[in-house]
Amino acid sequence: MTQPVKNEYYTSTVLDYTHQGLGVVKIDNYPIFVQDVLKDEKIEFKVIKANKKFGYGKMTKLIEPAAERIVPPCEYYYQCGGCQIQPLSYNEQQGFKKGTVEANINRQAKLGVDVHDTIGMASPDHYRNKSQIPVQKVDGELKLGLYRPRSHDIIDIKHCMIQKNIHNDIMNDVRELLKMFNISIYDERRHKGLLRHLIIRSNHDDSEVQVGFITNGHKNPFGDIIKILVEKFPVITSVVQNINMDKTNVIYGSKTKVLHGAEYITDELLGKKFNIRSRSFYQVNHEQTEKLYTEALKIADLKGDETIIDTYCGIGTIGQVAADHVKKIIGIEVVDSAVEDARENAKLNGIDNAEYHLGKSEVVMKQLVADGVKPDVVFVDPPRKGCHQDFLDSLVEVAPEKIVYISCNPSTLQRDLKILHEQGGYSVSPVTPVDLFPQTNHVEAVTMLTKD
Ligand SMILES: C[S@@+](CC[C@H](N)C(=O)[O-])C[C@H]1O[C@@H](n2cnc3c(N)ncnc32)[C@H](O)[C@@H]1O
Incomplete structure (x- = not known):
C-alpha cells in the first residue's frame, strides 16, 4: 500500500460509503474518503489530507455520474452543515442507511x-418538529440559520428544507423583529450580549407551537416581539426563555421561565397524548x-x-x-x-x-x-x-x-x-x-x- 501524495490528482471509482456518508475510493488499497460522491461513480479527486492509514479527498471532476445522483434540493446544501447526503436520491439514501x-x-x-x-x-422534507437556530451578529448583520460544517459561522438561512415550514416562517419574522427592536445578540468570543439561540418546536399538525429564547442573562426584552408573533401566529401557545450564562456549546441552561401561554406543547403519538417541556427529549x-x-x-x-x-x-x-x-x-x-x-x-x-x-x-x-x-x-x-x-x-x-x-x-x-x-x-x-x-x-x- 503506497500512500498517495497530498495535493495530487487521481482518478478512481467510488466503492462504498463510510458511516458518515462519504464515498470511499482506493489508490493501491489506501482508502480515501470523498464528500458528495455516490457509489459506482468514476471521479477525479485531489488528495487534501493523507494520514498513515487513510486520507481525505475533494472531487474535482465527475467523470461518470451514478443514475441515483440528483441536484441537492436545498440551495444552501454546499455551505451548510445541517444535511450531508442531499446529492443521493432518496432511494440511494435509504440504501446507504441499510x-x-x-x-x-x-x-x-x-x-x-x-x-x-x-x-x-413518504415525502422526505419539512419534517423537523424542533429547530435549534443559533443567532449571530457579524459586522452589524444579523444571522439566523445553521452552522457551516465544522465551524461556528452561521449561514443566514431563509428556508431550511428539513425544518417545518411554519418554523421557517417564524424564524424569518423573528429575524426582522430582532432588528426592529434592536435586541442585544450574544457574541460567543467576548461572552457578551443576550440572545444565543431561537428554538421552535411544534406538534404534528402545527396546532401548538413553542418558541424559546435562549439567553445569556435574565433580561427579557421580548414583550413586543411576542405580542406581534402571537397575533400573526395564534398557534404559538407557549413562549419560554431559558437562561444559559455559561461559556459553552451546550444550548440549554438549567433555568426556564414561561413568557407566554403554557410551559409545554402537547402532541399526539399513536393515539396517546404527550406534554413536552422545552428541555425534554422528543423525537424530531x-x-x-x-x-x-x-x-x-x-x-x-x-x-x-x-x-x-x-x-x-x-x-x-x-x-x-x-x-x-x-x-x-x-x-x-x-x-x-x-x-x-x-x-x-x-x-x-x-x-x-x-x-x-x-x-x-x-x-x-x-x-x-x-x-x-x-x-x-x-x-x-x-x-x-x-x-x-x-x-x-x-x-x-x-x-x-x-x-x-x-x-x-x-x-x-x-x-x-x-x-x-x-x-x-x-x-x-x-x-x-x-x-x-x-x-x-x-x-x-x-x-x-x-x-x-
Ligand atoms: C434517544 S432519547 C430516547 C427517548 C425516548 N425513548 C423517545 O423515544 O422519545 C434518549 C433519552 O435518554 C436519556 N438519557 C441519556 N443518558 C441517560 C442515562 N445514562 N440514563 C437514563 N437516561 C438517559 C436522554 O435524556 C433522552 O431522554
Missing part, C-alpha cells in the same frame, strides 16, 4: 443477522417515530401480562404507547423535566400502571434488580453513546425474555448487541433501519434480542 447498519452488525460485530430495507418517509420526526414505535411493538409481540422496563424513556412515549398491552411499566430517565413530563403524561393518558424513576439507567437498573424487579421485556433507547457497561451487566443479570433495542448510532448498537449476545446468551433478530432523519447521515434502527 448498508451502514449491515456493515456494523455483520462486518464489524459479525452477528450474521438479516437487515431489512430502510423504512422511509413525527411520521417516522410512529413507524418506529409500531415496528418496536410489533417485534415485542406483547401479550398483556408483562412487566416492561422502558429505559432512556424521555417523556415516556414508548412505554405509554404500549400501555394497553402490558401489566406494568417502569420508566427510567436522567432528565428531571422529562420524568415530570412522563408522570404527567401517564395521567393525561389515563395510565395507572406506570411508575417513573429519575436517574441514570446504569444506576437505577442495578437498584431495581437488587429490589427484585423481574421485567419480561426491556425497551432500550439510549443516546448516541449507547448503553453503559454497568447497565448491560444488570440486564444480563436480570435476564428478561426480550430486549427491544432502538438505536440512533449503528456503531454503539453493534457494540452493545455483541456484548448482550456474548455475555447474556441473547440471539439478535433481524434489524430494521427506520429513516428518522432524511437528507442527513444519521441512522436509526430497531431490533430485538431473545433468550436462546
